[in-house]
Amino acid sequence: MSAAAPFQRLVYYSRNEVDGDADALDAAIDEILSLSQRNNAQADVTGALLFNTGCFGQVLEGPRRAVEATFERIQRDPRHSDVTLLAFETTDARAFPNWSMAYVGAKPAQAVRYNEIAASSGFDPSRMTANRLLETLHGLAMEKEA
Numbered sequence: 001m002s003a004a005a006p007f008q009r010l011v012y013y014s015r016n017e018v019d020g021d022a023d024a025l026d027a028a029i030d031e032i033l034s035l036s037q038r039n040n041a042q043a044d045v046t047g048a049l050l051f052n053t054g055c056f057g058q059v060l061e062g063p064r065r066a067v068e069a070t071f072e073r074i075q076r077d078p079r080h081s082d083v084t085l086l087a088f089e090t091t092d093a094r095a096f097p098n099w100s101m102a103y104v105g106a107k108p109a110q111a112v113r114y115n116e117i118a119a120s121s122g123f124d125p126s127r128m129t130a131n132r133l134l135e136t137l138h139g140l141a142m143e144k145e146a
């Protein structure tokens with residue numbers, strides 16, 4: 001028998017509810033990221049956030065209670081809806097040890113464009129499994145880190 005894993009990992013996707021043009025979305029995502037980076041650093045939470053085609057995808061990892069408290073706040077946030085949990089699991093190692101919250105999406109303004117053109121072929125987290133979403137975010141974060 002192995003000891004309980006030290007970290008909790010949570011993966012979800014949700015639907016964007018920020019109204020307005022690309023600049024409004026840009027500003028909203030900047031605000032979400034700076035809040036996240038400050039709160040998560042204090043709470044020992046790490047992870048990554050993706051925005052594309054009208055959806056957010058996010059991985060949160062850290063001590064279980066910190067991840068749960070963070071997710072409870074996130075779920076109440078009116079800037080998104082239909083928050084759908086894909087995974088809630090223990091893990092021995094963080095996938096994003098160096099990121100209080102990595103943003104791995106395109107610039108929001110570009111993402112809005114993708115949103116318009118990629119309805120059928122683009123990133124659609126609602127068709128992804130937790131592992132695929134985790135791998136996608138992890139690959140993008142590692143590219144950023146390199």
Ligand SMILES: Cc1cc2nc3c(=O)[nH]c(=O)nc-3n(C[C@H](O)[C@H](O)[C@H](O)COP(=O)(O)O)c2cc1C
Pocket residue numbers: 032035036037039040049056058060070073074075076077079080101
């Ligand atoms: C897509 C999305 C992701 C978010 N990710 C985080 C996060 O990782 N950490 C965090 O503290 N807040 C995150 N937030 C913001 C929270 O919902 C909330 O606004 C923030 O934690 C401040 O909560 P408070 O006003 O209750 O203090 C996120 C919000 C959205 C819409």
